[in-house]
Amino acid sequence: MSATGSLSVRKATAEPRWVRWTLTAVGLGFLFFFLGLPLLAVFVEAFAAGMPKYLEALADPEARSAIWLTLFVALFVLPFNVIFGVAAAWAIAKFEFRGKSLLVTLIDLPFAVSPVVAGLVFILIFGAQGVFGPWLAAHDIKVVFALPGIIIATLFITFPFVARELIPLMQAQGKDEEEAAVSLGATGWQMFRRVTLPNIKWGLLYGVILANARAMGEFGAVSVVSGHIRGETNTLPLHVEILYNEYNQVGAFASASVLALLALVTLVAKTVVEWRMRKETETLDAALPPEKTE
Amino acid sequence: MSIEIRGIGKRFGNFVALDDIQLDIPTGELVALLGPSGCGKTTLLRIIAGMETADSGQVLFSGAEATHLHARERKVGFVFQHYALFRHMSVFENVAFGLRVKPRKERPPEAEIRRRVMDLLKLVQLDWLAERYPSQLSGGQRQRIALARALAVEPEVLLLDEPFGALDTKVRKELRRWLRRLHDEMHISSVFVTHDQEEALEVADRVVVMNRGKIEQIGTPDEVYSNPATPFVYQFLGNVNVFHSRVHGAWAEIGRAGAEGGAVPEGSPAHGDAMAFVRPHDIDIERSPVAGGLESSVQDVHAIGPVVRVELAHGSELIEVELTRERATELALAKGQQVWLRPRQVKVFAAPTQPLEEGGSGI
Amino acid sequence: MQRRVLPGFGLSLGYTLVYLSLLILLPLSGLAFKASSLSFDQFWDIATGERALASYRVTFGASLAAAAINGVFGLVVAWMLVRYPFPGKRFVDALVDLPFALPTAVAGITLATLYAGNGWIGRHLEAFGWKVAYTPYGIVVALTFIGLPFVVRTLQPVIEDIEPEIEEAAASLGASRLQTFVRVLLPAIFPALLTGVTLAFSRAVGEYGSVIFIAGNMPLISEITPLLIISKLEQYDVVGATALAIVMLVLSFILLLAVNTLQWWAANRHKATSGEAR
Numbered sequence: 001m002s003a004t005g006s007l008s009v010r011k012a013t014a015e016p017r018w019v020r021w022t023l024t025a026v027g028l029g030f031l032f033f034f035l036g037l038p039l040l041a042v043f044v045e046a047f048a049a050g051m052p053k054y055l056e057a058l059a060d061p062e063a064r065s066a067i068w069l070t071l072f073v074a075l076f077v078l079p080f081n082v083i084f085g086v087a088a089a090w091a092i093a094k095f096e097f098r099g100k101s102l103l104v105t106l107i108d109l110p111f112a113v114s115p116v117v118a119g120l121v122f123i124l125i126f127g128a129q130g131v132f133g134p135w136l137a138a139h140d141i142k143v144v145f146a147l148p149g150i151i152i153a154t155l156f157i158t159f160p161f162v163a164r165e166l167i168p169l170m171q172a173q174g175k176d177e178e179e180a181a182v183s184l185g186a187t188g189w190q191m192f193r194r195v196t197l198p199n200i201k202w203g204l205l206y207g208v209i210l211a212n213a214r215a216m217g218e219f220g221a222v223s224v225v226s227g228h229i230r231g232e233t234n235t236l237p238l239h240v241e242i243l244y245n246e247y248n249q250v251g252a253f254a255s256a257s258v259l260a261l262l263a264l265v266t267l268v269a270k271t272v273v274e275w276r277m278r279k280e281t282e283t284l285d286a287a288l289p290p291e292k293t294e
Numbered sequence: 295m296s297i298e299i300r301g302i303g304k305r306f307g308n309f310v311a312l313d314d315i316q317l318d319i320p321t322g323e324l325v326a327l328l329g330p331s332g333c334g335k336t337t338l339l340r341i342i343a344g345m346e347t348a349d350s351g352q353v354l355f356s357g358a359e360a361t362h363l364h365a366r367e368r369k370v371g372f373v374f375q376h377y378a379l380f381r382h383m384s385v386f387e388n389v390a391f392g393l394r395v396k397p398r399k400e401r402p403p404e405a406e407i408r409r410r411v412m413d414l415l416k417l418v419q420l421d422w423l424a425e426r427y428p429s430q431l432s433g434g435q436r437q438r439i440a441l442a443r444a445l446a447v448e449p450e451v452l453l454l455d456e457p458f459g460a461l462d463t464k465v466r467k468e469l470r471r472w473l474r475r476l477h478d479e480m481h482i483s484s485v486f487v488t489h490d491q492e493e494a495l496e497v498a499d500r501v502v503v504m505n506r507g508k509i510e511q512i513g514t515p516d517e518v519y520s521n522p523a524t525p526f527v528y529q530f531l532g533n534v535n536v537f538h539s540r541v542h543g544a545w546a547e548i549g550r551a552g553a554e555g556g557a558v559p560e561g562s563p564a565h566g567d568a569m570a571f572v573r574p575h576d577i578d579i580e581r582s583p584v585a586g587g588l589e590s591s592v593q594d595v596h597a598i599g600p601v602v603r604v605e606l607a608h609g610s611e612l613i614e615v616e617l618t619r620e621r622a623t624e625l626a627l628a629k630g631q632q633v634w635l636r637p638r639q640v641k642v643f644a645a646p647t648q649p650l651e652e653g654g655s656g657i
Numbered sequence: 658m659q660r661r662v663l664p665g666f667g668l669s670l671g672y673t674l675v676y677l678s679l680l681i682l683l684p685l686s687g688l689a690f691k692a693s694s695l696s697f698d699q700f701w702d703i704a705t706g707e708r709a710l711a712s713y714r715v716t717f718g719a720s721l722a723a724a725a726i727n728g729v730f731g732l733v734v735a736w737m738l739v740r741y742p743f744p745g746k747r748f749v750d751a752l753v754d755l756p757f758a759l760p761t762a763v764a765g766i767t768l769a770t771l772y773a774g775n776g777w778i779g780r781h782l783e784a785f786g787w788k789v790a791y792t793p794y795g796i797v798v799a800l801t802f803i804g805l806p807f808v809v810r811t812l813q814p815v816i817e818d819i820e821p822e823i824e825e826a827a828a829s830l831g832a833s834r835l836q837t838f839v840r841v842l843l844p845a846i847f848p849a850l851l852t853g854v855t856l857a858f859s860r861a862v863g864e865y866g867s868v869i870f871i872a873g874n875m876p877l878i879s880e881i882t883p884l885l886i887i888s889k890l891e892q893y894d895v896v897g898a899t900a901l902a903i904v905m906l907v908l909s910f911i912l913l914l915a916v917n918t919l920q921w922w923a924a925n926r927h928k929a930t931s932g933e934a935r
Contacts, residue, residue, distance in 0.1 A: 114863025217760025219866030
């Protein structure tokens with residue numbers, strides 16, 4: 001029997017070719033219309049009036065102050081997220097205590113709560129009619145409609161990302177290695193620096209990338225607490241909204257293209273980190289004695 | 295139903311999994327495909343089942359071409375090493391699956407399905423577990439359910455891929471005897487894959503020993519054990535001492551003496567590079583010099599259950615000998631003692647062109 | 658109590674609890690404090706006002722529709738990404754996360770521009786007399802965009818983990834490919850599908866940024882609840898906003914509970930119940 005004859009035989013677990021092609025076409029078509037086209041449109045719209053107009057829109061002082069504010073907020077919340085994420089994951093993954101599942105649910109809360117509600121909650125605390133409103137006013141401290149409000153809202157929205165990434169990772173790794181380090185006489189810090197951190201570094205970076213993307217792009221919660229003061233409390237996403245509502249299509253999409261670019265960088269970084277994490281587990285598996293391969 | 299395999303070949307990239315395999319499995323036989331990991335036995339089984347396609351060659355069922363039949367048209371029952379039970383279905387539904395997916399015209403009525411499933415569950419002695427889910431069963435129970443599921447569609451061939459590989463030793467022994475009885479009751483052809491020589495020798499009517507994508511020997515369990523066709527088979531089935539005749543003149547002599555007795559197959563070289571194979575229990579130990587005996591010194595003596603294993607050294611070579619307890623007591627061997635070895639049965643092969651270390655379980 | 662071997666339990670848990678208290682419990686108690694100035698009747702009047710009820714209808718209707726669309730197409734996309742080879746697969750796989758990475762405001766203005774009467778897509782749809790932008794359909798489009806990765810990313814690992822033996826077993830028992838999918842594969846991935854759809858729905862219900870640009874925001878017709886909260890706030894109706902926020906918050910909790918229950922169910926649905934199993 002010739003080798004070509006067997007090509008007509010389908011593997012037991014494969015769909016007929018027409019089914020595969022139809023599903024692939026439907027899937028890719030859906031992704032093209034819902035993801036590809038919008039991504040393309042951002043850049044097309046941004047450059048619709050030509051390069052000079054695009055650069056002009058970005059050189060606008062308000063746009064630049066919005067970019068700086070966005071970067072500042074993202075950088076500011078970063079260490080908070082890292083420390084909280086590591087601390088929460090350490091407690092949850094390595095120890096048993098009562099109320100643990102409640103704690104995990106609490107950490108998920110910002111994912112479930114509407115960003116608008118999250119923003120409103122801070123108005124109710126720090127706003128003029130809020131719980132601490134009179135006290136803050138008396139001491140001339142501005143939280144709402146000012147930078148502190150934006151930072152607090154962003155902290156609320158972004159704190160779960162690092163923790164959510166680290167908890168399953170650290171649970172999967174177990175505590176054998178740390179216990180070994182302690183039994184060999186390592187101090188807490190040495191154990192963390194030399195054993196825990198190298199094991200979680202990619203997961204940590206992954207969480208930071210996701211948190212950072214959200215921090216720079218957050219709209220709803222920040223919109224509620226910022227007060228939209230141009231050149232002062234306008235983050236880049238809010239700036240996009242204002243320009244768009246003023247029918248400044250080129251200006252809005254120019255700023256939007258900066259955010260889209262950041263999103264693309266995020267996706268690339270995320271893919272690279274995912275690839276590194278997979279590679280690391282693969283080399284780990286490869287180092288183990290081979291199992292029966294058949 | 296008989297199975298004929300004609301010149302089947304299969305490659306995975308550069309790796310030759312199967313190389314021109316010829317095999318006939320007559321109706322009603324229980325055949326074991328035996329070999330080390332990566333020898334191609336599972337690939338061959340999957341090609342018979344239609345789960346893998348061969349690059350070349352033919353599979354015939356009862357003399358009819360089956361090479362291009364889809365897995366679901368082959369009417370073979372397949373049992374997986376890790377059971378592959380449907381997790382979300384009860385035991386009953388797992389066994390009933392093959393009946394429920396039949397085309398409407400062939401599908402038996404519900405009462406008939408119920409009756410047949412319960413009969414099968416009784417056959418595997420697990421009818422009391424019908425409403426359980428697979429995760430609530432032990433490994434041995436799962437494998438019996440997997441068997442019942444495969445039998446539900448009344449296959450003419452039963453294929454089992456390392457069916458007891460994931461079970462512990464005691465359950466494994468029980469289940470393989472039970473499989474033998476089941477096979478005899480069902481009057482079907484069965485093929486099972488294993489890397490466990492004891493399992494193959496105990497259960498099968500015929501054993502097909504495979505290595506590196508080729509069949510090394512086909513024969514009854516007794517044939518392959520007592521009359522191995524190749525050095526590989528010799529090494530894979532049980533413990534063996536290997537002697538290089540050039541190095542050990544005395545043993546080459548014994549080998550030749552054996553040849554006179556007819557133990558060496560035709561074509562074995564009387565001169566030049568050759569290897570002599572002797573099973574540990576086919577060697578006698580003498581305390582005084584014997585003609586043609588190999589002088590060696592006792593290194594260690596272990597009593598292991600019914601046998602006594604003696605490790606001896608001849609120069610730098612280690613030799614293993616198994617004695618009965620009585621004989622060991624008689625000899626009263628001590629470490630460092632000089633003794634003379636005499637083989638009862640030797641097999642000489644031409645020195646291989648490739649190293650032999652693959653397989654050789656237990657040495 | 659058993660002595661713990663590893664250090665840092667008190668420190669890490671203490672820090673976590675303080676941080677969460679400041680960031681979650683304190684603000685939530687502020688909400689409760691504000692709500693306490695409301696009588697139940699007042700609350701009920703606001704929460705069931707005409708505009709509020711209409712906004713729930715729009716929000717939940719559009720979220721449900723978007724989650725359903727994502728359930729179907731997300732399954733196709735996840736299946737395609739795991740099972741079928743095609744050029745540029747890694748790129749497409751990375752692109753699926755775009756809605757996680759792209760700021761919602763950017764998504765909002767882009768979708769609005771695309772689906773507007775003169776947009777790339779809207780132009781062709783309006784030729785058939787179908788207006789999408791500035792109607793509830795537009796909300797569905799935005800929420801579909803936002804929810805897609807939840808479904809795909811929940812399904813992908815589950816589809817990857819299906820043992821090929823399961824499908825081979827079904828085939829050797831005579832099942833056709835469609836029977837194998839419906840009877841064997843779909844039940845295996847159904848809990849994940851349901852979880853993904855619930856996550857997408859939960860996200861859609863609270864979504865604000867991507868919706869407001871494309872929705873048209875007509876009270877009673879295309880006004881979502883989060884926007885109604887903001888417009889009440891802009892009219893200094895803090896009490897009204899608080900009442901609606903409480904409705905949203907309660908729903909969020911219910912959805913969070915639903916997701917957790919689903920995941921628990923998926924993990925335990927066929928586990929030993931009698932304790933007898935070995």
